[in-house]
Amino acid sequence: xxxxxxxxxxxxxxxxxxxxxxxxxxxxxxxxxxxxxxxxxxxxxxxxxxxxxxxxxxxxxxxxxxxxxxxxxxxxxxxxxxxxxxxxxxxxxxxxxxxxxxxxxxxxxxxxxxxxxxxxxxxxxxxxxxxxxxxxxxxxxxxxxxxxxxxxxxxxxxxxxxxxxxxxxxxxxxxxxxxxxxxxxxxxxxxxxxxxxxxxxxx
Numbered sequence: 001x002x003x004x005x006x007x008x009x010x011x012x013x014x015x016x017x018x019x020x021x022x023x024x025x026x027x028x029x030x031x032x033x034x035x036x037x038x039x040x041x042x043x044x045x046x047x048x049x050x051x052x053x054x055x056x057x058x059x060x061x062x063x064x065x066x067x068x069x070x071x072x073x074x075x076x077x078x079x080x081x082x083x084x085x086x087x088x089x090x091x092x093x094x095x096x097x098x099x100x101x102x103x104x105x106x107x108x109x110x111x112x113x114x115x116x117x118x119x120x121x122x123x124x125x126x127x128x129x130x131x132x133x134x135x136x137x138x139x140x141x142x143x144x145x146x147x148x149x150x151x152x153x154x155x156x157x158x159x160x161x162x163x164x165x166x167x168x169x170x171x172x173x174x175x176x177x178x179x180x181x182x183x184x185x186x187x188x189x190x191x192x193x194x195x196x197x198x199x200x201x202x203x
Contacts, residue, residue: 027151111185
């Protein structure tokens, strides 16, 4: 029984991590990855006999309405972009439905681990740009990254220094995006613990 729970928990964390990955980690960009993640999430969704709720169709209808209005206003219909966004919205819904009340706690755990991992890259690069050159030399190519920057999986090599100050982007495409994911984690953790002084919030 414990082994089964362990496998389920591993899958749950994996699904949420993959959702975060395709939402903002350049290393996981690309249609093939998105289709693979969508298939895995849908398989889990069906295997656990989760059902579609009316709220899901309301979300899709609202988003399709916004797409239509946007396209009419700007006379532009980037179909691939809209399909990708619909897939990501659907993935978010399916993962939340699978995890239920565990979603917020697992989200905080994952962001906390990513934050700790980012310190091992951010602090050396912050202290000396030469570390950035070294990490870049061993980084893997990040698909669809127009700047040609590489990825260390848990850290994205975005070495831009506005005003001469290097900022921590974690595994996401830029520091502001990482800040957004961190802020959501802080809000979830505050709702769960009613405190910002616990270990995870401090990290």
